Amino acid sequence: MAAGYTVVKEDTVICKDGEPVNGCNMSGLPEDFHALQWDGSNGHVEWVGRHSTPVSSKSEIESALGVSLPTLIERRDARIAEIKKKESDYWEAQK
Secondary structure, three states, X not given: OOOOEEEEXXXXXXXXXXXXXXXXXXXOOOOOEEEEEEOOOOEEEXXXXXXEEEEOOHHHHHHXXXXXXXXXXXXXXXXHHHHHHHHHHHHHHOO
């Protein structure tokens, strides 16, 4: 089963299967973008001040947002790596 993702621009959070990562890069997303809900095969894009847009493919997500889902996933992964590095550096400095 494909992973589900939730992206909330204002909170800079990207969740994978309900596991949030805060502080993700949200650059390039539309000004009026609020959130993306994606269950792996279907979802919707939530906008500020207008109705949600249903999406049923990754290409529809990219068309709506101007940023691809794989790019958003890469940004989430990069943030996880950044957090792990900071934690590692902290504990190294404690020795």
